[in-house]
Amino acid sequence: MIEARDLSKRYGEVVAVDGVSFSVDRGEVVGFLGPNGAGKTTTMRMLTGFLPPTDGSAEIAGHDIFDDALAARRAIGYLPETPPLYPEMTVSSYVTFVARIKDVPRRARAEAVDRALERCALADVRSRVIGTLSKGFRQRVGLAQAIVHSPPVLILDEPTVGLDPIQIGEIRGLIAELAAGEGDDRHTIILSSHILAEVEAICRRVILINEGRKTVDASIDELTRDGKTLEGLFAQETARDTVAADSAAGGGGAS
Amino acid sequence: MRHISTIAARELRSLFVSPVAYVVMSLFSVLAGLFFVLGVAAFNSRVMQLRQFQATDMLATLNLNDHLIGYFFDSMSVVLLFLVPGVTMGLFSSEKSNGTQELLLTSPLTIWDIVLGKFTAGALFVTILVGLVAVFPGILFAYGDPEVGKTASGLLGVLLVCWTYVAIGCFASSITRSQVVGFLITFVLLLFLLLLPAIADLGVAGDAPQLGAALRWLSTGDHFQGLMRGLVDTSDMVYFAVIIGSFLLLTKAAVESVRWR
Ligand SMILES: Nc1ncnc2c1ncn2[C@@H]1O[C@H](COP(=O)(O)OP(=O)(O)O)[C@@H](O)[C@H]1O
Ligand SMILES: [Mg+2]
Numbered sequence: 001m002i003e004a005r006d007l008s009k010r011y012g013e014v015v016a017v018d019g020v021s022f023s024v025d026r027g028e029v030v031g032f033l034g035p036n037g038a039g040k041t042t043t044m045r046m047l048t049g050f051l052p053p054t055d056g057s058a059e060i061a062g063h064d065i066f067d068d069a070l071a072a073r074r075a076i077g078y079l080p081e082t083p084p085l086y087p088e089m090t091v092s093s094y095v096t097f098v099a100r101i102k103d104v105p106r107r108a109r110a111e112a113v114d115r116a117l118e119r120c121a122l123a124d125v126r127s128r129v130i131g132t133l134s135k136g137f138r139q140r141v142g143l144a145q146a147i148v149h150s151p152p153v154l155i156l157d158e159p160t161v162g163l164d165p166i167q168i169g170e171i172r173g174l175i176a177e178l179a180a181g182e183g184d185d186r187h188t189i190i191l192s193s194h195i196l197a198e199v200e201a202i203c204r205r206v207i208l209i210n211e212g213r214k215t216v217d218a219s220i221d222e223l224t225r226d227g228k229t230l231e232g233l234f235a236q237e238t239a240r241d242t243v244a245a246d247s248a249a250g251g252g253g254a255s
Numbered sequence: 256m257r258h259i260s261t262i263a264a265r266e267l268r269s270l271f272v273s274p275v276a277y278v279v280m281s282l283f284s285v286l287a288g289l290f291f292v293l294g295v296a297a298f299n300s301r302v303m304q305l306r307q308f309q310a311t312d313m314l315a316t317l318n319l320n321d322h323l324i325g326y327f328f329d330s331m332s333v334v335l336l337f338l339v340p341g342v343t344m345g346l347f348s349s350e351k352s353n354g355t356q357e358l359l360l361t362s363p364l365t366i367w368d369i370v371l372g373k374f375t376a377g378a379l380f381v382t383i384l385v386g387l388v389a390v391f392p393g394i395l396f397a398y399g400d401p402e403v404g405k406t407a408s409g410l411l412g413v414l415l416v417c418w419t420y421v422a423i424g425c426f427a428s429s430i431t432r433s434q435v436v437g438f439l440i441t442f443v444l445l446l447f448l449l450l451l452p453a454i455a456d457l458g459v460a461g462d463a464p465q466l467g468a469a470l471r472w473l474s475t476g477d478h479f480q481g482l483m484r485g486l487v488d489t490s491d492m493v494y495f496a497v498i499i500g501s502f503l504l505l506t507k508a509a510v511e512s513v514r515w516r
Pocket of ligand 2: 037040041042081157158
């Protein structure tokens with residue numbers, strides 16, 4: 001479903017992402033784990049076509065992100081780090097707008113919007129103005145816009161950052177449901193996080209990114225098989241990193 | 256096409272729930288009414304004066320188009336120079352501050368869809384304002400007999416000048432993430448456009464007459480005045496198309512430039 005080959009991104013002198021390759025199969029839920037500044041957002045921005053890679057290429061659902069950009073973008077639902085919302089719009093008119101620009105055919109549009117709102121538990125606030133919603137609700141509106149066109153691939157950048165524990169639980173539950181759907185409702189998901197517990201709770205596979213490089217790519221079962229903990233591994237892999245302490249704290253403390 | 260109208264419709268709806276649209280519309284109605292009443296009063300006193308002195312030949316040359324509607328349209332184009340930046344300031348800058356730019360640029364849209372959609376929204380809004388301008392000479396048709404052709408071409412002039420303002424406003428808004436900065440850049444650019452003939456006269460072009468002529472050509476002034484005299488000239492149409500097109504091209508480059516970094 002997702003095929004990244006040697007993706008690299010340089011901002012002037014700064015190498016944000018350095019030769020990252022991986023491949024994600026249909027229906028997989030993969031966690032991008034890494035401390036702040038590791039290059040998670042930059043990698044996702046390249047996959048979604050927001051930023052062109054300095055080097056390397058990627059394919060989404062068989063479409064090259066460069067040569068077949070519009071088709072690749074149609075296949076992706078993307079929730080950026082800050083949900084891309086128009087505060088003055090109502091929830092349903094916003095999601096309808098997104099359905100239009102994502103090429104959902106006119107006849108299917110109303111139903112697609114209703115379903116996205118329902119799946120994100122937004123039906124009760126559909127006529128509310130987005131600017132008046134709580135942060136948790138706004139994050140759900142962000143998820144609703146990502147799924148409204150039933151994309152095979154979902155890319156979610158730190159979907160629970162800045163939420164309170166109850167909201168975090170709700171969003172995680174929602175993502176788990178999106179991963180478990182049937183047919184069109186079943187998505188291949190990449191989500192990023194600097195919080196270990198989050199990746200452990202939602203994903204079956206983890207890609208560890210540190211200083212722009214992929215350092216680990218394995219299933220969580222494999223990594224924790226011989227009594228090892230993900231915490232130990234994360235601490236070990238990011239030990240040389242100056243911001244490791246910060247991320248480990250987010251994960252509930254390293255062992 | 257479909258995407259352009261989707262973007263334009265969303266933009267217009269957002270504009271109409273913002274206070275900006277209503278501030279601009281009410282301010283404009285008041286100013287337009289004021290300028291019109293003052294214009295009519297000045298015209299009347301002129302007529303009175305000429306009658307008093309029995310200057311019949313001068314009275315004969317006095318007409319509603321050249322001595323009232325023309326001045327009115329002229330002043331409206333200046334009033335709009337202050338108001339249009341308020342309409343266009345948020346077109347692109349707010350997408351950056353909202354983070355919605357990331358949504359648009361990762362959707363199956365082309366950059367032209369986005370740029371033309373936003374320009375269309377701004378252009379439609381100012382067309383409503385120009386519709387308000389049209390109401391006033393409409394009143395004169397009820398009480399007098401202005402020339403239809405001249406009035407219509409003058410109105411077209413106001414419209415084209417306003418669309419030019421919008422294209423410039425689009426560009427200014429696309430190079431900043433702050434609405435206030437967007438407003439100021441637009442305002443400065445428009446003022447510069449207005450003052451170009453004066454700059455040419457100041458002798459900047461001194462010993463290079465071509466430069467002076469080029470500066471004059473770049474300003475809306477001469478092209479607008481032509482339309483005001485009832486001359487719908489192809490070269491003036493080309494002028495407006497070139498200026499609007501150039502600023503939209505610059506806007507497209509600016510929107511695209513996030514990808515160059
Ligand atoms: N627009 C940019 N210009 C310059 N450097 C950037 C830009 N965006 C990100 N970076 C740098 O690239 C690196 C990776 O950032 P990012 O992908 O946001 O990391 P993460 O999402 O893992 O926290 C960081 O060192 C960051 O400072
Ligand atoms: Mg990030």
